[in-house]
Amino acid sequence: MLRTLMMATAKAALLSLAIPLSPVWGQNSTIITSTSLGPSGPSGGAGAVSEKNSRSGLLIDHLSARKLETWKSIEELVFAEDKEKQPLHPTLRSMWEWIETSGHKVYVEFMDPKRSSTSTAGVFSIDKVDPRGESHSSVIRLNLFNIDHAAMPEIAGEKGGFIPFSQLNGEERYAEVLGHEMAHAIYILSNPERTSKIFDNVETTNQILLLSNVDRSRGQRPSDMDMRKRITKRDEILLQLEAVAESMEKQVWKELVKSKAIRRKMAGDAIRSAFDGKR
Numbered sequence: 001m002l003r004t005l006m007m008a009t010a011k012a013a014l015l016s017l018a019i020p021l022s023p024v025w026g027q028n029s030t031i032i033t034s035t036s037l038g039p040s041g042p043s044g045g046a047g048a049v050s051e052k053n054s055r056s057g058l059l060i061d062h063l064s065a066r067k068l069e070t071w072k073s074i075e076e077l078v079f080a081e082d083k084e085k086q087p088l089h090p091t092l093r094s095m096w097e098w099i100e101t102s103g104h105k106v107y108v109e110f111m112d113p114k115r116s117s118t119s120t121a122g123v124f125s126i127d128k129v130d131p132r133g134e135s136h137s138s139v140i141r142l143n144l145f146n147i148d149h150a151a152m153p154e155i156a157g158e159k160g161g162f163i164p165f166s167q168l169n170g171e172e173r174y175a176e177v178l179g180h181e182m183a184h185a186i187y188i189l190s191n192p193e194r195t196s197k198i199f200d201n202v203e204t205t206n207q208i209l210l211l212s213n214v215d216r217s218r219g220q221r222p223s224d225m226d227m228r229k230r231i232t233k234r235d236e237i238l239l240q241l242e243a244v245a246e247s248m249e250k251q252v253w254k255e256l257v258k259s260k261a262i263r264r265k266m267a268g269d270a271i272r273s274a275f276d277g278k279r
């Protein structure tokens with residue numbers, strides 16, 4: 001039987017990996033929980049639907065027709081090729097293809113800016129773990145409004161020349177955040193032992209934290225020492241997850257910046273040849 005996990009709250013469940021936007025992008029709070037994940041993620045009706053039809057990969061059932069258009073333009077960017085038919089964004093493309101063939105479900109949703117934290121650009125979370133490890137159900141949420149309005153740090157600082165979103169616009173930025181969240185998905189879903197370890201350390205600690213708040217209100221307190229150890233371990237794991245996702249995001253960003261001139265030239269050539277054809 002599949003296990004349903006509680007979705008994140010501000011200080012509770014932490015297996016919800018969010019990208020915070022600047023001015024503290026990627027600094028001390030590289031991993032934050034999403035405070036508002038919308039009323040009905042895959043934890044609602046979608047989980048049951050997906051079990052019936054056993055589809056997997058990136059699932060876009062939750063996107064409205066208008067949002068689907070945006071998603072299609074992100075997809076086109078991910079799969080863009082140069083004149084020699086070589087992928088312009090091999091990192092994004094390979095991550096996308098991995099998810100598509102993984103057997104896992106990764107729903108895609110665009111967050112309602114009114115219902116989400118202003119500091120969140122994207123979130124990856126798992127809502128059902130398949131004990132066989134074959135088909136976990138998870139979701140990637142992108143907050144397009146926050147991504148569009150993100151302020152950028154003036155200097156790259158510790159990120160070795162990487163300034164998130166720098167030189168990128170619109171779909172390019174969405175694709176960068178998608179890359180970060182897909183990296184989380186792949187790292188967590190690709191190894192059954194890792195999935196279990198992350199769940200045991202992160203989810204269990206969060207559940208205990210939740211329960212300890214209740215106990216405290218009843219005058220009982222869990223051992224502070226034990227709790228501190230658990231939280232330290234959980235935060236170590238979360239930092240490790242963030243480091244992996246950030247290094248992939250940096251690679252995605254590099255490829256998007258590098259391909260800009262090629263894409264611009266190809267678009268110009270296409271327009272010119274369309275006009276030439278009409279002469």
Ligand SMILES: [Zn+2]
Pocket residue numbers: 017018019030031180184241242245
């Ligand atoms: Zn992250």
